Amino acid sequence: MSTERENEHPASRGGAAFLLAQLGAHAAQRFADRVAELDLTPAQAGLLRLLAQAPGHSQRELADMLGMPPSRFVPFADGLQERGLIERRRKPGDRRVHALRLTDEGMELLARLRTVARAHEEDVCQALSPDEHQQLIGLLRRIADQQQLTPGVHVGYRRLR
Amino acid sequence: MSTERENEHPASRGGAAFLLAQLGAHAAQRFADRVAELDLTPAQAGLLRLLAQAPGHSQRELADMLGMPPSRFVPFADGLQERGLIERRRKPGDRRVHALRLTDEGMELLARLRTVARAHEEDVCQALSPDEHQQLIGLLRRIADQQQLTPGVHVGYRRLR
DNA sequence: TGATAATGATTACAGATTGGAACGATTGTC
DNA sequence: GACAATCGTTCCAATCTGTAATCATTATCA
Structure with a gap:
């Protein structure tokens, strides 16, 4: 047939x-x-959020959550530590692991981060009414649930292959 | 206040x-x-789609549409040309530009690509009813329009900074 | 017409980024 | 108490990045 539907939606x-x-x-x-x-x-912001809602994780676990290899996580965390936003503590029970925690300064920055995130949300959904906004969130969550995505993690920090 | 709303949605x-x-x-x-x-x-697939719906573009224009510098576009196109999927033709009017076109083989692969894309669409929206699916597309298009996004281009081929 | 600027494709290249492998320190296993 | 496993870290080679220089062609315009 010559009239193949090449453009289903014109x-x-x-x-x-x-x-x-x-x-x-x-x-x-x-x-x-x-x-x-x-x-x-974004990855640094992700780590701060992660530490706030689940402190005391090992670096390996955090690296997994952020989708980066442990070797790269080290200089990544170093940067935040040098800025005084996080701190490394030897876990008492297991002196191999470095449990990471937010410093007070880190928590302050996180607060500002939340403000930014709210503004960002508003910005992205500017075209929608409040009802539609909630509608969209509902639909997206349905998809996220079905695809079994971990909440708030792996937000594209990984590279596409 | 101690009862700060840390989790707006629990x-x-x-x-x-x-x-x-x-x-x-x-x-x-x-x-x-x-x-x-x-x-x-994905970038290669994007180029094939691009060539199908708008043949004869210069490499510079295509590189722009895909969000990559012209220097990187050259080896990128080389690969597809060596596989016989696209061909370079000197544009008659302006012999500087290489107008790119799909070969027959490229068009065949594009057909398979469309099948894959349809399966992908179904896969992603598996959790939604047909009505909800259309609803979601409507909402997303509203946002895309308001943010003035070019259709079908720049699908994250660029890296995040 | 002819000189100069502008544009497209390409190459060259230096710097950044990548993940895997190897290494000491510590802990679990048996 | 020997041996395997785990964690954090360092090292490194391969890849990927964008900018600048280069060549061919075309536009500008006096």
Whole structure:
């Protein structure tokens, strides 16, 4: 047949998966721009959030959660430690592990980070009414649940292969 | 106040922006896995799609659309050319530019690519009913329009800084 | 017309980023 | 008490990055 349906939607832009990838990358980039004003990368911000909600993890576990190899995690954490945002403590029970914790300064920065995140959320969803905003969150969570994604982790810090 | 609302949504996972970034990265990764079976990277797949819907572009323009510097575009296109998927033709009017086109073989692969993309779409939105699926696309398009995103391009081929 | 600037494709290259392997220190196993 | 496993760390080679220089072609314009 000559009239093959090449454009299912005329002047379309792909389905939900492509839109998701595109908007996700764009949102991530905007977030990166915002946290850059706090001298943070998204991964650094992710670690701070992680330490706040689950302190005392080993570096290996944290590296896993952020999706980076332990070898790279070391200089990564070094930077935050030198800035006085986190601290390494030998875990009393197991002196191999360095349990990481937020310092007071780190918690202050985290507070500012939360403000930035709220502004970011508003920015991204500016085009939607409050109802639609909640609707979108509902749909996205359904997908996230079904794909078994860990909450708030692996937010694209890993590279695409 | 001691009862500061640290968790606005109990056991929450962030707002729409975070979900978007997370799901987008996840969807992009799954797509990367799928197209890898065709020996393609997402960027290569993107170029094929681009050439199909707008042939005859210069390399510089294409590099721009994909978000990569022209210098990197050259070896990038070389690979596809060596595999016989695209061909370079001197543009008659302006012999500086290499107008890129899909070969027949490239168009065949693109057909398979479309099948993969459809399966990917279904996979990502598996958790949603057809109605909800359309609902999601509508919401995402609203956001994409408001953020003035070019359709189908820049799907995260760029790196985060 | 002819000189000069601008553009496209390509190459060259130096710097950053990547993950795996190896290494000491410590702990679990038996 | 010997041996394997784990954690943090260092080392390193391979890859990937973008900028600048280069060559060919075209536009500008006096």
